[in-house]
Amino acid sequence: MPRDLFIYNTLSREKEKFQPLVPGHAGLYVCGPTVYGDPHLGHARPGVVYDVFVRLLKDLGYKVRYVRNITDVGHLENDSDSGEDKINRKARLEELEPMEIVQYYTIRYHQAMAALNTLPPSIEPRASGHITEQIAMIQQILDTGMAYEINGSVYFDVERYNREHRYGILSRRVLEDLQTNTRTLDGQDDKRSPFDFALWKKAAPEHIMHWPSPWSEGFPGWHLECSVMSSKYLGQVFDIHGGGMDLLFPHHECELAQNTVTRGEHSVRYWMHNNLITINGQKMGKSLGNFITLEELFSGKHPLLTQAFHPMTVRFFILQAHYRGPLDFSNDALVAAGKGLKRLLQARLVLKKIPVQEGLAASDTLAEMEEKIYRALCDDLNTPVALAALFDMAGWIQATSDARKPIAPQDRDVAERIYDRVAEGILGLKEETAQDHLPLVEGLIEMILELRTRARSRKEWSESDRIRDRLSDLGVKIKDSKDGTDWEF
Amino acid sequence: MPRDLFIYNTLSREKEKFQPLVPGHAGLYVCGPTVYGDPHLGHARPGVVYDVFVRLLKDLGYKVRYVRNITDVGHLENDSDSGEDKINRKARLEELEPMEIVQYYTIRYHQAMAALNTLPPSIEPRASGHITEQIAMIQQILDTGMAYEINGSVYFDVERYNREHRYGILSRRVLEDLQTNTRTLDGQDDKRSPFDFALWKKAAPEHIMHWPSPWSEGFPGWHLECSVMSSKYLGQVFDIHGGGMDLLFPHHECELAQNTVTRGEHSVRYWMHNNLITINGQKMGKSLGNFITLEELFSGKHPLLTQAFHPMTVRFFILQAHYRGPLDFSNDALVAAGKGLKRLLQARLVLKKIPVQEGLAASDTLAEMEEKIYRALCDDLNTPVALAALFDMAGWIQATSDARKPIAPQDRDVAERIYDRVAEGILGLKEETAQDHLPLVEGLIEMILELRTRARSRKEWSESDRIRDRLSDLGVKIKDSKDGTDWEF
Numbered sequence: 001m002p003r004d005l006f007i008y009n010t011l012s013r014e015k016e017k018f019q020p021l022v023p024g025h026a027g028l029y030v031c032g033p034t035v036y037g038d039p040h041l042g043h044a045r046p047g048v049v050y051d052v053f054v055r056l057l058k059d060l061g062y063k064v065r066y067v068r069n070i071t072d073v074g075h076l077e078n079d080s081d082s083g084e085d086k087i088n089r090k091a092r093l094e095e096l097e098p099m100e101i102v103q104y105y106t107i108r109y110h111q112a113m114a115a116l117n118t119l120p121p122s123i124e125p126r127a128s129g130h131i132t133e134q135i136a137m138i139q140q141i142l143d144t145g146m147a148y149e150i151n152g153s154v155y156f157d158v159e160r161y162n163r164e165h166r167y168g169i170l171s172r173r174v175l176e177d178l179q180t181n182t183r184t185l186d187g188q189d190d191k192r193s194p195f196d197f198a199l200w201k202k203a204a205p206e207h208i209m210h211w212p213s214p215w216s217e218g219f220p221g222w223h224l225e226c227s228v229m230s231s232k233y234l235g236q237v238f239d240i241h242g243g244g245m246d247l248l249f250p251h252h253e254c255e256l257a258q259n260t261v262t263r264g265e266h267s268v269r270y271w272m273h274n275n276l277i278t279i280n281g282q283k284m285g286k287s288l289g290n291f292i293t294l295e296e297l298f299s300g301k302h303p304l305l306t307q308a309f310h311p312m313t314v315r316f317f318i319l320q321a322h323y324r325g326p327l328d329f330s331n332d333a334l335v336a337a338g339k340g341l342k343r344l345l346q347a348r349l350v351l352k353k354i355p356v357q358e359g360l361a362a363s364d365t366l367a368e369m370e371e372k373i374y375r376a377l378c379d380d381l382n383t384p385v386a387l388a389a390l391f392d393m394a395g396w397i398q399a400t401s402d403a404r405k406p407i408a409p410q411d412r413d414v415a416e417r418i419y420d421r422v423a424e425g426i427l428g429l430k431e432e433t434a435q436d437h438l439p440l441v442e443g444l445i446e447m448i449l450e451l452r453t454r455a456r457s458r459k460e461w462s463e464s465d466r467i468r469d470r471l472s473d474l475g476v477k478i479k480d481s482k483d484g485t486d487w488e489f
Numbered sequence: 490m491p492r493d494l495f496i497y498n499t500l501s502r503e504k505e506k507f508q509p510l511v512p513g514h515a516g517l518y519v520c521g522p523t524v525y526g527d528p529h530l531g532h533a534r535p536g537v538v539y540d541v542f543v544r545l546l547k548d549l550g551y552k553v554r555y556v557r558n559i560t561d562v563g564h565l566e567n568d569s570d571s572g573e574d575k576i577n578r579k580a581r582l583e584e585l586e587p588m589e590i591v592q593y594y595t596i597r598y599h600q601a602m603a604a605l606n607t608l609p610p611s612i613e614p615r616a617s618g619h620i621t622e623q624i625a626m627i628q629q630i631l632d633t634g635m636a637y638e639i640n641g642s643v644y645f646d647v648e649r650y651n652r653e654h655r656y657g658i659l660s661r662r663v664l665e666d667l668q669t670n671t672r673t674l675d676g677q678d679d680k681r682s683p684f685d686f687a688l689w690k691k692a693a694p695e696h697i698m699h700w701p702s703p704w705s706e707g708f709p710g711w712h713l714e715c716s717v718m719s720s721k722y723l724g725q726v727f728d729i730h731g732g733g734m735d736l737l738f739p740h741h742e743c744e745l746a747q748n749t750v751t752r753g754e755h756s757v758r759y760w761m762h763n764n765l766i767t768i769n770g771q772k773m774g775k776s777l778g779n780f781i782t783l784e785e786l787f788s789g790k791h792p793l794l795t796q797a798f799h800p801m802t803v804r805f806f807i808l809q810a811h812y813r814g815p816l817d818f819s820n821d822a823l824v825a826a827g828k829g830l831k832r833l834l835q836a837r838l839v840l841k842k843i844p845v846q847e848g849l850a851a852s853d854t855l856a857e858m859e860e861k862i863y864r865a866l867c868d869d870l871n872t873p874v875a876l877a878a879l880f881d882m883a884g885w886i887q888a889t890s891d892a893r894k895p896i897a898p899q900d901r902d903v904a905e906r907i908y909d910r911v912a913e914g915i916l917g918l919k920e921e922t923a924q925d926h927l928p929l930v931e932g933l934i935e936m937i938l939e940l941r942t943r944a945r946s947r948k949e950w951s952e953s954d955r956i957r958d959r960l961s962d963l964g965v966k967i968k969d970s971k972d973g974t975d976w977e978f
Contacts, residue, residue: 065586097554097722099612107609120596123588129618132700211621233586346977437926443963444933447956451940467936474932488835 002060005378007240008324010248010271011170015380018270020239026062027234028054029268031226031243031251032124034071035105038293039112041277041329042244042284048315048428049274049323049381050242051118055426056377067233068121069226072102073128073209073219098209102128112294115311117428123233127225131211134220134228137262138199138213146261150190152202152216158195161257167195170256170271171249197254199224223254227262236263242272274323279304280330292329306331310432313338319383319427338432340391345431347394348419354397355406362410369393370418377426390423445476449485491549494867496729497813499737499760500659504869507759509728515551516723517543518757520715520732520740521613523560524594527782528601530766530818531733531773537804537917538763538812538870539731540607544915545866556722557610558715561591562617562698562708587698588617601783604800606917612722616714620700623709623717626751627688627702635750639679641691641705647684650746656684659745659760660738686743688713712743716751725752731761763812768793769819781818795820799921802827808872808916827921829880834920836883837908843886844895851899858882859903862911872916879912934965938974 005018020026030050033043050066057064113120127134138154141147147156158167162175178195191198198221203210210217230238243252252271259267276283279290292302300308317337321327369389376385393415400407423429448467455463468478471487478487494507509515519539522532539555546553602609616623627643630636636645647656651664667684680687687710692699699706719727732741741760748756765772768779781791789797806826810816858878865874882904889896912918937956944952957967960976967976 065589097612099614099722100554103609103612120592123586123592125588126615126618129615131621132624135621136701212625233588437930440963440965441926441929441933444930444937447959447963448933448936448940451937451956467940470936474929474936476929 002062003374003378005056005060006380007270007272008380010273011268013172016270018239020062021235021237021269024061024063026057026064026240027238028057028064028066028240028242029226029230029234029238030066030068030121030241031247032068032070032121033105033109035102035109037105038295039105039109040284040291040293041279041297043109043112044116044294044314045277045318045323045327046242046244046274047113047118048116048318051116052319052383052427053242053272053381054119055428056381059421059426060378065123065234066121067123067125067230069229070102070106070124070126071222071225072099072106072126099128108295112298112311115294115298116315117311117430125229125233127220127229128209130225130228130232131220133232134224135200135213137224137228137258138215138220140262141199141258144261147199148192149215150192152218153190153198154200154215155191155196156199156254156257157192158197158257159193161261165257165260165265167257168253171253173249173253197221197223197250199258223251224258226251226255227258231259231263231267237267237269240270240272241268242274245273245275248273275326278326278328281328304331307335309334309338312429312432313341316341316429319429320387322384323381341429341432344387344390344394344423345429347397348423350401351397351412351415351419354401354412356409356412357406358409360406360408362408362414365396366393366411366414366418369396370414370422373418373422377422383427386422386427390418393418445471445487449478449487453485491551492863492867494545494549495869496759496761497869498758499762500757502661505759507728509551510724510726510758513550513552515546515553515729516727517546517553517555517729517731518715518719518723518727519555519557519610519730520736521557521559521610522594522598524591524598526594527784528594528598529773529780529782530768530786532598532601533605533783533803534766534807534812534816535731535733535763536602536607537605537807540605541808541872541916542731542761542870543608544917545870548910548915549867554612554723555610556612556614556719558718559591559595559613559615560711560714561588561595561615591617597784601787601800604783604787605804606800606919614718614722616709616718617698619714619717619721620709622721623713624689624702626713626717626747627704627709629751630688630747633750636688637681638704639681641707642679642687643689643704644680644685645688645710645743645746646681647686647746648682650750654746654749654754656746657742660742662738662742686710686712686739688747712740713747715740715744716747720748720752720756726756726758729759729761730757731763734762734764737762764815767815767817770817793820796824798823798827801918801921802830805830805918808918809876811873812870830918830921833876833879833883833912834918836886837912839890840886840901840904840908843890843901845898845901846895847898849895849897851897851903854885855882855900855903855907858885859907859911862907866911866915875911875916879907882907934960934976938967938976942974 002024006015007018008014009016018026028050030046033039050068054064054066110120138147141156142149142154145157146161147154158175161167167173167175168178175195179193200213200215200218200220202216202218207219210219230241241252241255252273256268278284279292282288282290284290284292290304292304294311294314296302297305297309297314298311300306313334314337317329317334318327320337320340369392372389373386376382376389379385397415448471452464452467455467471478475489476487477489478485491513495504496507497503498505507515517539519535522528539557543553543555599609627636630645631638631643634646635650636643647664650656656662656664657667664684668682689702689704689707689709691705691707696708699708719730730741730744745757767773768781771777771779773779773781779793781793783800783803785791786794786798786803787800789795802823803826806818806823807816809826809829858881861878862875865871865878868874886904937960941953941956944956960967964978965976966978967974
C-alpha cells in the first residue's frame with residue numbers, strides 16, 4: 001500500500017486523500033502548450049510541477065499514465081470564439097503551412113522541457129489528431145439537447161446546462177452574476193448568449209485549417225479537445241486533471257460542463273491548479289516588456305537578466321515555492337536559487353568523504369528528515385518544506401564533516417537514498433553540467449603540455465614521460481615535433 | 490537559378506533533371522518509421538540519405554518542405570491485410586495503451602535521428618491524426634468505382650484499376666504474372682482478389698485502435714496514409730517522394746494507384762528509393778541474430794560488434810556508398826569508416842595551421858575540387874564521389890602542410906568553405922565529440938593538482954600560484970587545506 005497522499009482539490013477547495021480509481025494506478029491529464037510561439041516562463045512552472053508530481057506518484061509505487069496534450073488547432077484569440085485561429089494567423093504571416101509552425105514550436109517546447117529535466121508524458125495527443133473523436137462528442141452533446149447548431153457552427157448552451165447542473169462549480173462563478181456584468185454581444189457572432197462556447201466553428205473560406213463535419217467544413221472549439229482526449233486515454237472517469245490557474249475559467253469550467261453532459265458528474269476526481277508566475281511583481285505580458293522565453297533565460301539574453309541561468313536553477317527556483325502559491329520571478333531571486341542548489345548538491349560530495357564506521361549507532365536525525373520530506377511531498381506536494389528538510393540534511397552533513405566525526409553506515413545509506421530518490425528522483429535536481437566541456441578540456445591539456453615543456457627544459461625526462469603516459473591513460477595522445485607538441489584524442 | 494540537379498526517377502528508371510513544380514521550392518515526402526520497435530540500422534540509411542538530400546536542396550537555394558510521416562496505426566503484419574495491427578498487438582502484450590508505445594518509440598526514433606545529426610522534417614504527420622482525411626479519400630475512391638465495400642471493410646479493386654491504368658508501373662511488375670504465381674486465398678479474407686488491398690478494415694471487437702466510419706468501426710489500411718498526408722501537406726501534385734526499396738512494392742505501388750484515382754496520373758513527379766543495408770552480406774532479420782538497433786550500435790552492446798560506434802561514424806559509413814547501391818555493414822567496415830572520418834576532419838585542423846600569404850596566386854586545384862564535389866552531389870546525390878574529392882582536398886592540405894608552404898587567402902577560403910558548406914552543411918559530418926567530457930576533465934585537473942603539489946614540495950611557490958591562477962581563469966577554483974587540495978567549478 002502506498003503512503004497516503006493528499007491533494008488539494010480545486011473542486012472541493014479542500015485537501016483530500018488521493019484514492020485512485022484503480023488501486024496502484026494513477027491517471028493524470030495535464031493541459032499542455034499551444035504551439036504557436038516559443039516556450040516561456042509560463043510553460044516552465046506547470047512543466048516542472050506536474051513532472052515532480054508524476055515522479056512522486058511513481059516513487060510511491062503507482063503505475064502512472066500521464067497524458068499531456070499539444071494544442072495544434074482551435075485555440076481562439078483572447079479565449080473568445082471570435083477571431084481566427086492563432087496558429088492559422090501566424091501561418092499566413094510567415095507564408096508557411098500551419099503544421100510547419102506546429103512542428104517547429106513543438107520541437108522547441110520538447111527541447112526546453114528536456115533541459116528542465118522533465119520526463120516526457122506517457123501520451124502526448126494532438127488536437128488535430130482527434131477530429132473524428134471531437135465530432136463524435138459534439139454529436140453526443142447535440143443529442144442531449146445541451147448544444148445547438150446555427151449557420152454551420154455548434155455552440156454549447158450554457159444557460160440550459162446551468163438549469164440542470166451548475167455552470168461555475170469549479171471556478172466558483174455564478175452564471176447570473178457573470179451575465180449581469182457582461183455587455184451584450186455586438187452581433188458579430190451567432191451565439192444565443194455570450195457565455196455559450198463553440199464546440200464547432202464553420203471555417204471562413206480563407207481559413208487554412210479545417211475539416212469536414214456534419215455541420216460544416218470547420219474546426220473544433222478549443223475546450224473540446226481536452227474532454228475528448230482525456231476520456232479517450234484515461235477513461236470516462238479518471239483520477240486527476242491538472243493545469244494552470246489561468247485555465248480554470250473558462251477552459252476547465254467548459255471542459256467540466258462537456259464532461260458532465262457526456263460522461264456524468266464527477267468525471268474528474270481531483271482537479272489540480274498551479275498558480276502563475278509574476279515577473280518583478282507584474283503579470284508577464286508581451287506589452288509589458290517582461291515576457292521571457294526559456295531560451296532567453298537559459299542564455300541570459302534579455303534586458304531583465306544579468307546572466308544565463310542553467311535550467312536546473314530554474315527548476316530549483318520553481319520548487320522553492322508551493323505550486324499553489326505565487327512565484328515572483330526576478331534576476332536576483334534566480335541568482336540566489338542557483339547558489340542554494342549548488343550548496344545542496346555539494347553537500348553530497350562532502351558526504352562521500354566522511355568516513356563510515358561500522359558498528360556505530362545510527363542517529364535518528366536523518367531518518368526523521370527523510371520522514372519529514374515524504375510527509376511534506378505527500379501533503380499536497382509541499383516542495384518548499386521538503387527542500388527545507390533537504391537543506392537541514394545538507395547542514396548536518398557539513399557539520400559532521402567539519403567536526404571530523406565518522407558516521408554510521410545506516411546514516412550514510414539514508415543520506416544517499418535521500419539524494420538518490422528525493423533530490424534526484426522526485427525533485428529531478430542534478431548537477432548543473434555545462435553542455436560542452438571541450439574548451440575546458442583543451443585549456444587543461446594546453447596547461448599540462450606547458451608544464452611538461454617546463455620539465456623538459458629542466459631536463460626532467462622521466463617527469464616528461466610520466467606526463468605523456470598519464471595523458472595517454474586518459475585517452476589523450478601527444479606528438480612531439482620541432483615545432484612543439486600536438487595532441488589528439 | 491540553382492545549379493542543375495539530377496535525380497534518378499524510379500518511375501522512368503532514368504536520371505532526370507529536377508524541375509520543381511514551383512520555382513525555388515521543393516516538396517519532399519518520405520515514408521517514416523512505424524513506431525512499434527526500437528530504431529535500427531534499417532532506419533539509419535533513409536534517415537541520413539534524405540537528410541543529405543534536403544540539406545543539398547537548401548544549399549542550392551531551394552525552400553524545402555520536407556514531410557516525413559509517423560505510422561502509428563494500420564501497419565498490418567507481413568504487409569498482408571490479415572493479422573492484427575502490429576502496434577495493437579504489442580499494446581496488449583505489455584498491457585499498455587497503444588499510444589503509450591507510440592510515444593515511447595517515437596521519442597527513441599527522434600533521439601537516434603538527432604544523434605545521427607539529421608534535421609527534423611518540416612512536418613511530421615501521424616496516421617492516427619488523419620483519420621478524417623483518410624475516410625474522405627476512401628469515399629472518393631469508392632465514388633470512382635475503384636473500390637468496393639464488403640462486410641464493413643473497403644478494398645481497392647486492383648484488377649479494375651489495372652484495366653484503366655497500369656498497376657505495377659512503378660515496380661515494373663505485371664499483375665497477370667503476379668496472379669499466376671500466387672496461390673488463391675484461403676478464405677480468411679473478404680477480398681475478391683489477393684492483390685486487392687485494404688483501404689478500411691472493420692475492427693474485431695478486441696481491437697483497441699479503431700474509429701467510426703461510414704462502413705464500420707475500424708481502421709485505415711496502411712497504404713492510404715501516405716497518399717492522404719502527402720497531398721494534404723504538399724498538394725495534389727508534388728515534387729519528390731522518397732523511401733526505402735523495401736517500400737517500392739506493394740506500398741508505393743498501392744500509393745500510386747490511390748493517387749492516380751483521386752489526383753490523376755503523375756501526382757508524384759520524382760520517385761526516389763534508397764537501397765537497403767545488409768549485414769555481413771545477409772539481409773537483416775531478427776531470426777538471423779543480426780538485427781542491430783541503433784542504441785546497440787552507438788553503445789557497442791551486440792555480439793557482432795567489437796566496440797561502440799559514434800553516430801558520426803555511422804553517418805559517414807552510410808554516405809560512403811551511393812544511396813541506390815548496396816551497403817554491407819560489418820564491424821570492420823565501420824572501424825575503417827571511423828578512421829576515414831577522423832582523417833578527413835583532422836585535415837581541417839591542419840589547414841588552420843598553414844600560414845596564409847597575401848598576394849600569393851590562388852591555385853586552381855581547390856576550386857576544381859569544389860566544382861567536382863557539387864557536380865557529384867547534383868548527379869543523383871553521388872556522395873561517394875563527393876567524399877573522394879573531399880579526401881583529395883584533405884590530402885592536398887596535408888601535403889601543403891608537410892611541404893611547409895604558405896597558401897593564398899583564396900585557397901584557404903575555398904577549403905574552409907568546402908568544410909563549412911559541404912562536409913558540415915550538406916553531408917552533416919562533424920567532430921565525434923564524446924557525450925560527456927566530465928571524467929576527462931576530472932582526470933586532467935587531478936593531474937595538474939599533482940604537478941602543483943610537486944612544485945610546492947620543491948618550494949616553487951610562484952609556480953604553484955601560477956597554476957592556481959591559470960585554473961581559476963579556466964573556471965576551476967581550488968582550495969588548499971591540510972588534507973590536500975579540493976577543487977570545484
